[in-house]
Structure formats: C-alpha cells, structure tokens
Amino acid sequence: MKKLINDPKNVVDESVEGFGLAHPDIVSVTPDPLFVARASGAVSGKVAIVSGGGSGHEPLHAGFVGVGMLSAAVPGPVFTSPTPDPIVAATLAVDGGAGVLHIVKNYTGDVLNFETAADLADAEGVRVASVVVDDDVAVKDSLFTAGRRGVAGTVFVEKVAGAAAERGDDLDAVVAIATKANSVVRTMGVALAAGIVPHAGEPSFVLADDEIEIGIGIHGEPGRERIPLEPADAIVDRMLAPILEDLPFASGDRVLLFVNGMGGTPLVEQYIVYRHAAKVLAEKGIEVARTLVGNFATSLEMQGVSITVAKLDDELTELWDAPVETVALRWGR
Amino acid sequence: MKKLINDPKNVVDESVEGFGLAHPDIVSVTPDPLFVARASGAVSGKVAIVSGGGSGHEPLHAGFVGVGMLSAAVPGPVFTSPTPDPIVAATLAVDGGAGVLHIVKNYTGDVLNFETAADLADAEGVRVASVVVDDDVAVKDSLFTAGRRGVAGTVFVEKVAGAAAERGDDLDAVVAIATKANSVVRTMGVALAAGIVPHAGEPSFVLADDEIEIGIGIHGEPGRERIPLEPADAIVDRMLAPILEDLPFASGDRVLLFVNGMGGTPLVEQYIVYRHAAKVLAEKGIEVARTLVGNFATSLEMQGVSITVAKLDDELTELWDAPVETVALRWGR
Amino acid sequence: MSLGLSWVTAWVADTVKVVSDNRLHLIDLDREIGDGDHGENLDRGFTAVKAKFESLPSDSTPGEALKLVATTLISTVGGASGPLLGTAYLKGSQAIGDQAELDSDAVVAFLTAARDGVVLRGKAEVGDKTMIDAWTPAVDAATAAAADGKSPSEVLRAASDAAAAGAVSTEPLVARKGRASYLGERAVGHRDPGAESSSLIIAAAADAAASQEG
C-alpha cells in the first residue's frame, strides 16, 4: 500500500483538518467530536440539513457543506459510520430553530447511529427528521437484504433538499422534497479495481486483469456479478438497463444524468461513459435536462464509475438549479 | 490495462464528444479539427485565450473553457501535442477582433505547434501572442535542457489571464498579466504510481511497492529522484523546499496554495498534503490567501500530487477572485 | 440471593476481558461475512467503558451503572453493533429502574428489555443471522428459569447456555440483516460475529453472578 498519509489512524482527523484549513470561507471544522459545519454557523429560522457516514467517499459529504446544500457533515472513520455523539453535536450546532433533517445513506450502521443521534437531539429539544437514501439498484430490495444501499444518488438528494431548506421550506416540506428526490433517483456502479482502506492496507477485493465487478457499492462490497472486461459502451448498456427498468424511466421523461467517478478513473473515461449513456437515453426518448460528471461519491481510489439517473419535475429542476456554494458544487453565486 | 474505453484510438474523440454533450450550456465542441470553445462563441472586442496540449490532463484544458477563463481549448492525442490545424481553427473561431493569447505549456512539441499555428493565424489577419508556462521547479532550467516544464501552475496562469481578458484588458495587457503570473508560480510533483496511456497499455514507468518518484511531470516523464516511501509530511517538506527557495518566497508574502491531484490519489490524501503544506507556510510567515485543492492538472490515473505556490499581489488576487464559469472552476456567478 | 452494583462491576470487568481475549476471533468472523471490524469495535467500546467505570460513584444503582455502559458503547463503538448493543443496555437499565438489588424477575426484565431494544433498533427476527439469534433464546431460557423459581445466577446461566447455542445456530443461515445480507448464499457456513459476541457478553454476566454467590 502506497498512500500520502502519516499514521493510518490519523487519516480522517488530519484530512478533515486540512479541509478546514483550505476552505475557511465555506466551512468550519470542530475537531472533537469531529464534524464540519458551514462557516456561517446556524441560520435562524431555516431548516438545517446534516449528513455523514464513513469517510473515504470525498467530496461526499463535507464537500457539500455550504449555502444551498448541507448545514453540516459528520465524517466517521474510513468506511465506518460515525457514532451518534458527533452527529448530535453537529445537529445541535446547526439547528436554527426550524428543525434538522438527517440525510442518511442506507447502511445498517449509518441508519442506527443517525437514529440514535436523532433521539438524543430530540431529547435536547431539537426537532429531527430523517430521510434514508437507497438509490442503488444493484441490491435487491427485499425481505432478504438490509435493503438497497445509498450511493451516488445521495448527492442529488442533498442538493435538492438543501435548496428547499434555503428557500425557507419548513421541516415537513424539506422532508417531502428529500423523500421525493430519493424516490426518483436510481444508481448502478461498476468497479475495475478496488481501493485500499488505509488501516487495512489491502484492497477490499481483488479483480483479475480482465475482470470487472458490476453492481459495486461505495465500500468495496461485492457487486452483482463479476464479468470479463468489455468495451465501455457495452458496460454502460449493462448498467443503464436495470436503472431504466427499475423506476421505470420512460420516453418523455426529463432527467438528471450523473456519471460519478469512484476516485481512480480519469475524467477522460468518465466522459466516454457519459457519451454513451446520453446516447442511450436519447434513443429511448428520455431527455437529459441536467448533467453532472466527476468524482463526487468516491470509494477512495477505486477504479470505476457509477451512473445515476434522476427523474426531474419542474420543482426538482428548480431546486437542482438553485444557487449552491460548497467546496465541491458551486453555481449561481 | 483495464479502462472504461472502446477503441483506444477513439479515446480522445469520444471523450471530448461526451464532454460537449454534457456541458452544452458552457462549451461547444467542433469535431474536425477537434477543439472546444465557449458555447457563447467569439466575444467581440475582447481578447480571446486559447490553450491546449496533449490529452490525459483533464480537466486541463477543456474544463477551463468558459466565461472568465479560456475561450477555447485544443486537445491533442493523449500526451501528444495537437498539430497546428485545430489550434488555428480554434484561434480563428474565438477571435473577437482584439487578438488572441495562446497559453502554452513548455514542451517542445507544444511550443512548436502553437508557434506554427500562431504564424498561420497571423497570416489570416489575427493578432496572436503567446505566453509559455514553465512552473516546474523539478527540471533544471539551463542550457542543458529544453527548460522547465509547464505543469499545474498553468491553471493559475489561465485563470488570471482569463479574468484580465474578461475585464477588457487589451492583448498586451493580458500578455503582461499572464507573463507576471508565470513568473510568480512554482510547482513540484510526486508520483506513487504511473498512469497508463490507452494506446500504450502499459504504465509509463514502474515504481516498486515502497518507492515514490519526486519531481515528476504530468506525462509520466522521469522525475528528479526515486526515493523510498515516507510519511506524507516528510514528502511535503521535500516538495516545498525547492519551491520556496526558487522564487524565493519569503515571510510576509501572500500566496495561492494549490494542491493538485494527479488523478488517482483520493481527496483524503490531497487534504493531508494540504494540511502540512499550509502549516509549513504558516511557520515561515507566508500567508495562504487563496487555496485550490483537487484534480485539476492530472496525468490520467497517476497516483500522486503536485504542490503549486503562487505569489499574489493585489491585482493577481483580484483576477483570481473574479467570476469564472467553466466546467471545472466556477465561482462568482 | 439478589444481584447489586458489585455484580454489574464484575460483569463489566469480565466483559472487558472476554472481548479483549476474543478480539481477533470476532474480527475473523466479521471478515468472513462483514467488514472485519466487529472485534475492534467492541474492544474499543468496552475499553472506554472500563475507563468510565473508574469514576463510577460507589452509591450508583445497578440501573445507573448499566446506563453508563449503554451511553459509553453508543458513543464509542459506531457501526451497526454500537447502537444495537448500546440500546440493549439502555433499555435494560430503564427496565430495572432504581432497584438496588435485582431478583430473578428483574434479571428477566433486564434481558427482555435489552433484547426488545435490539429488535426496536434493528428489526431483526430470529433466523436473520444476527445477534438476535443469541438474545432471544437467552430471554426465553431466562424467563422459563425464573418461572421455575431459579436464582438470578441460575437464570443468567440458563440464558448464557441458550445464547451460546443460539450463536452456533447462525452458522447454516443466510443473513437477512446487516452487511452480511448482501452476500446471499455466500454467508452460509459462517457464524454471525454479533451473535457470537452477544453470547460471550451474556456468559460474562452469568460468570459474574456466580462469583457473587461464591
């Protein structure tokens, strides 16, 4: 394992410290318990939004803290949910009196720790609501699993919920927006090579030189199937089919098409993926109204991408377009 | 080699096509000869800025096309300078009557092809000036080399020159800004593992499991020295020393500190690098007034980072802060 | 005889030791069907509990002491097991209120509330290949033993034996909760790490109670 780190056990603390030093105009970092909040602090009278989870998915979530998106992010150890303490601390710090929405990716650990934190914050008199994101079509959502995982679609949910909070929606309305956003977003991932967790020192899984893993999550968990490497266009076809069938997306729909790099795949390849995905959607009469391409919900230096499609209505489009000023997403201001 | 590509020889064309499909609000792609220009076209009465070079460094340069930065970018084959034809075509397409600045990274091929293009554009009646960026302190600038390479500092030069053109500076003034910017910016890179050029299929160089290469460029050329892996802070010390000595930077200076990911190094590590670099500068009394962290001038999926320090005066600060609306850099609008 | 604060402190001390001794064993179990951190998570948590107990007021009730275990686990373990086990101790401590001494019924009330807490949070049923596969048999055995008029120590021994058998019973199962559920058939043949650790913890409770009697 070669990494630009010091002691593996300080990776998250040092990195988040660096993040705070780099962006003091946008965020402020509280070291213990560790969370990242807007530099401007709590906004009186507006709903606050807190997200978080294991580290290693940067810029998710700290890179989305700022005006128009998250109020705070709580980074756990690499690929491990934070405990409730920092979640509670973040929740109390950003509450502006209008309540706090927790946006939680659907992993048992994340869900439970956020749930506990919500109870504790509630006991402190802060009204907390939660929306769990589960956009990953690779996992069967059935009685036989912990349910679909929350992956790159989380960026979409956080953006539109943040915009709703920013325009002054109350907690119930922000919850409704986040819930609607989650209900229309679908994601599928592929990995060419796993990343390496610093304290583990070894890749979470090993793929042969001609193998790829379809249906990968963002923690290097096993995917749907391991298949021989194919041309990019064929891989995109494989990823898009279950996404489009699932909602289902249909001719006439307007969508956000989001190609997300997993960390170790260059932009050159991400745009080759985008190109074919855009063509497939066009052939099906699905209009790509908005686009996002880049490394937004990563899995350390995993090589691979995910494709996310979200069905837009006028309101979601307006909220997606609303001004945002975070480290990783910035427009309109 | 595992890559999300179709035919290796179509990598650049397909990727740039995807880029154009993804960002029609910001750029428009001309396929033959291949260049990327602002969607808004030539701006009458303002100086236009064209850059380019081999592909594989994305988002450099196409990601910096847009209001407040480049007027056009010309992507060559991976790691190979474009020929003059697309450079001429881009130059003619974006000229608004006030002349065109070519910003060129210092590699023999780039310099020569841009020079030829400038002559040809000149023959078509377009006034063209060139500024060659050579910020890489790893290469000895002497009679014995082709001179310092142009690396991540190019982003700084393109940003401030773009802002100068945007505010209406004439060609001589934009050239003066770009020249000043290049004279105050210094970069040093390190690689942990090389990227793989699609048509080559093999890494440009191979490092052992405990080796890193200090002083690397952005084409996988050999660096200054190959040393055993060290903690991140020690590596940062090694990279900063030649940068700070070179200008030299001194106590009281205000600087832009830019940590650039080479493509395959996660943000977690880039911020660990940023953290220590910021501390070293603070200890030396050098004030970090502006910051940039992320993958901006990459070398495919190379694992590594470069550190760039640019000395800011009031004018350069103002130009850095000026609004920019490109795919990769966006603020103030 | 009944169980007081000294039982709780003995239980905590035994748990700290058994978790530390089984750290690698639990990590190995979790590596096979999870992400390999379960032993690390619990060891971190109980090490923190141990430190907290050094300043536990000597006039604490068992409920207060067990609540301290709960809050400490919740704030130090993370992952799935932190809130689950933490909630178990929290709900258990609430069930026994401020009683200074716990009789057999109180022990059953503690175990039942603890198990219910895990179910409340984790929604798992017996057979889902989780810690519930240790807890529920333990509660059932304890309930039966108390109904038979057994002492608190005997009640806990019955619970402990049932929990151990429950942990073993997870081996042939496909997981329906937690990370292992993504593995489908590939989880078969492996013991659930959380069931194993819960069985170890309940065994420590029985051992501590036995030492109180002796």
Add this chain to the structure above:
Amino acid sequence: MSLGLSWVTAWVADTVKVVSDNRLHLIDLDREIGDGDHGENLDRGFTAVKAKFESLPSDSTPGEALKLVATTLISTVGGASGPLLGTAYLKGSQAIGDQAELDSDAVVAFLTAARDGVVLRGKAEVGDKTMIDAWTPAVDAATAAAADGKSPSEVLRAASDAAAAGAVSTEPLVARKGRASYLGERAVGHRDPGAESSSLIIAAAADAAASQEG
C-alpha cells in the same frame, strides 16, 4: 542533369516506404530516450502526404509539391518533429521558388533553407542530439560538393552520407533539446530518433535523384 517534379514525387514515394519500413525502429529509438511515438508520428504524416500527392496537379513546380509535403506534415504529425520537419520542407520550398528544374545550387539552397528552418523553430545546435546533427553535416557536404561542380544527384548523395554519419554521431551525446534533455546522462549511448529519421529522408532524396538519372 537537373531535378524536376518527377524527382519530388519519387522522393516522396521512397520516403513513404522507408518511413513505413522503419516505423518500429524509430519507435524503439524514441522509446529509449523519448516517448516512443516518433515512428508512429512520421508514418502517420507521410501516409497523409502520399494521399495528398494522388491529387497533385501534374503541372506543379517542385516548389509547389514540396510545399504540399510541408503543410501536410505540419497538419498531421504533431509533437516536436511535425512542425520541425514541416518547416524544413516549407522553407526549402520557398528557397527554390518557382524553378521547374533544380540544379546543384538549387539543391543546396533547398537543403540549407530546410536546415535553417529547423534551427529557426527548434534553436538546436550541432551536438544537441537532435535532427540538426543529421541536417547540418548534410548541408555542409552538399555545399562542398556543389562547389566542386558535382551534379544534383551527386550533391544529394554527399548530403546523405554525411547525414547518416551525423545520426550515428548522436549516440555518445547528452541531449540539450526536446524530451530527451530531461534524461541527462541517461540519454548517452542512444541514437537520436529524429536524427535517424532525417538521415533516412535525405537518403531517400539521393536514391530518388539517382533513379532519375538512370
């Protein structure tokens, strides 16, 4: 005898063949001290030249034909060698103006202007381990041969012999221009790919002239 358009077309045909035959050889040389694309670059360029020549008007002057080589190389080769060789042909073609037949002095004028064009663009001197190490000896030898009253074909043969020796002379050198200059001492012992290819191209010119005579 003098050299007309048929010499130019024969030269181009020979060059296309020799570059294609030496594609891998040039790639290997460039891989050692550059980036391994030189053979690919030139092969792409001369393949394009061949296609362009298929529609060359039969009443073209040698200068017009050579200018077509220049512009085609410039727009298809890229990298360092494209503009350098392209400029060589461009400046050479300008030096011979619209002469329909080239005598020895015109051949020398062509070679001199071509070399000067490379120097103008690339600023290299003899000994910098570049294509100039082939071109300058070629120009010197051609100049001497013309002064001795040799025929155009003899002048080109003298140039070709000198260029070949010049390419070999790059082997012990450290590079001071181009990509190889970053290698320092590590470039020693390798022949410069651009000097090698220029020597092959000049040899093709001599061969074509010889075939015109025969």
